[in-house]
Amino acid sequence: MQQTNLKLTFLKRVLLTTSAFAIIGTGAAIPKNISPIAAATSDAKSAQAASSNLSLTQDGVTLKLSDVFYDGTRLSFSIEREGKNLPEGVMSPYVPVDPKASVNLKKHMVSEKDQKKGYIKTPEILINGNKLKSSHSMFGDKVSQKNAVEAEYNQLGSLPDEFELTVQVEVTRISKPFELKVPVKKDSNVVSVKPNKTKKSGPFSYTVKQLDITSYTTRLVLNSEGEVPASSKQTGKYAPSMMYYDIVDDKGKTLQQRKVGFSNSKPRTKYHIDELYNAIGSRPKFVTIKPYTFTVNPTNWSIIGQGKGADGKFKNGDKTYIKELEMTIPVPAQ
Template identity: 30%
Template sequence: MKTVYKVMSSVALAGMIVGGVAWSNVQAANQATSKTEVSQSAVKSAPEAARVTQNGITLEISNVIYDGNLLSMKLDRSGSGFEGGLNSGKLDEKTGYYVMNKGAISEIDVLINGKPIEQFSGKSISSRPSLGMAPGSNDNSCYIQLSDASQLGGNLAAFPDKFQATVSIHLEGIEKPYTMNIPVEKTTEKATVLQPNLTRTSGNFSMTLKKANLVSTSSRLQFVIKGWEQNRNILFDFVDDQGNKIERLGGRGTDENNSQGDYYFDYILGGLSKETKSITIKPFTPEFEKPNATSGAFKVDSNGDLIKHYVKELEMTLQVK
C-alpha cells in the first residue's frame, strides 16, 4: 500500500466547504426525493450502467442524474481482492500519512467532453468545477458528484445541457485506472428560478441571497457576502416552512472572481417537497471546544450534535410559492 492524502482530484478540495461539519450525504437527496414526488422529467431513463473489471475487481457507474444544479452518479464495487470499504484506510501514526486499503479509491479524474475539469472554465481553483464523493448505502458504494462554478462570481461557464463525462477512478494497489465514458444529459424538468435579492446585516457582516434555482431533485442558492473575513465562523442551517431541515449536498465560496472582493457562496441543497412554501436560512456561530477559541474542534452536546448560537438578525426566508 502507498500513502496518499488525495481521495479525489485536487479540484475536489478546491472549494471552501461551508455551512456544517462536512458535505452532506448525496444519498440524502435520494431519500428526500423519494418523499417529494419527483417530477417525471427529472427521472428520465439514465444511460446503461458502465462497468470495468480489472484484477478481479469490478467498478460500475449507474443512476446518473444531472438536473442543472448537480451531477450525481452512483459507483459500486464488486469482486474480490480488496480490503475494507471503497474509501477506507487508516492513519499511520509514525508517518502521519493516511494509508488507503487495497482496492480503495485513491483518486478520481473527470473529463468534460475530453477536457479535464481543471481546464473547464478557468485557470484558478476558484473558477473550476468541484468534484466530491459521498457515502452510498454500503461500504462498496458511493456517489460521485460534480457542480460547476457558475455561481461563484464572474462570467464562469456552466456545464452544457448535454456532454460526455469521462471518469477515471484509481484504486489503491491496482496499476491501471478504471475509465468509463458516461453520456450526460440535463433532465427536462423546468427549473424555478428566483432572484430575491434579500439582504440581512449584523455589524460589519452583510449577506444577500441573490439567486435560487429549484428543481425537484435539488435546490441551489447563491449568496453574496461582505465582511466574511472578519466573520468566518458564521455558518448556516436551512429549514422549510414545516421546520424540516433541508439537507446540504454541497457548498463552497470564494472572493477571487469579482473585483469588489465580495465572497460568493454556492450552496446545493436537497429537493423540496411539493408542499414546501418557503426556505428559511438560519445563520449561526458554532461553539468551540476551547473557550474563546475562533478555530479548532467544534463543541457538541450529549447527542453529538453541534452546539449552535443563531444570529437572529441575519435570518431570512425565501418564498418559493
C-alpha cells in the same frame, strides 16, 4: 490522477454533520468543509441517464457506473466493484511513494507491487473530453452499499445541459485504467430564483443573488458585507462567529446544509456564499432565509458549547438567530 488521501472512508463528524466524504485532491483526511450524502430520491433517480449502469471488467475486477445525476449545480455518481478475493475496503488506503513526503505520510506509502489488488483510486472526470472544473469535490465509500464508492462535484461553473461523462479510474494492481462513459442530461425539474434582495442590520448586510431548487438539492448564493451583529452573550470575553444561513420551507422545515465549514480565525467583513442544502421536496410557495451566528471565544475562535454532552452526543453549540435579518423569498409556481 493519483490520490494522496490517508484513510479514505467516511470521516467522523467535524462540525454540524454526521458523516462525510474525503475531499478530493487535498491529500488530507481532515477536511475544512464536510458534506453528508443523502440517498437519491425517486425523483432524482428518474432524472438519471438511462444508460448509466455501464460496466467494464479487467483482470477479474468489474466496475459499474451507476446513480449518475446532474441538476445544474451538482454532479454525482456511484462506482460499484465486483470480483473474487477483493479487499474489504473499496477506496485505496495507499499514498503514492514520495521520498520528500512527511514522516506521517511515509507510514502509508506502499509500492505498487506490494499493494493489495482491487482498491479504487480517485477518479479523473472528463466532460465532453475536457477535464471537469469543480471548486468542491468529494469521493468516499458509499455508506448505504457495500463494495461501492460515490463521488460528488459542486460549484461546477458552466456545463451544458447534455454532455458525455467520462470516468477514468485506476484500480490497484491492474495496469490499465478503467474508462467508463455515459451520456448525461440535466434534471429538468429546476427552479431558479434571482431575487437580488438585501437585508441590513447595523453595519452588516447580505444580498441573496440566487436560489436554485432541484429534486435533489437546494442552492443558495449570496454576498455579505460588514461586521456581523453581536448579541448580549457575544460581548465582553465572547464574540460572534461569521454569519451562517438556514433555509426554512413554507411548512417550517429547516433544510440540512450539506457542508458547513468553520475556520478558527476572526470573521472577515466580506463573504461570497455558494452553498448546497438538502432537497425541499414538493415546490414551496416561499422559503425563509434565517441568518445566525455561533458564540465563539476570540482567544482561539473556538465555538462555545461545542463538544460531547452528558448524553454522549456531540453538541454543535447554540445558534443565535438575527430576527431582523430574516428574508422571505417567494418561489414562482410552475
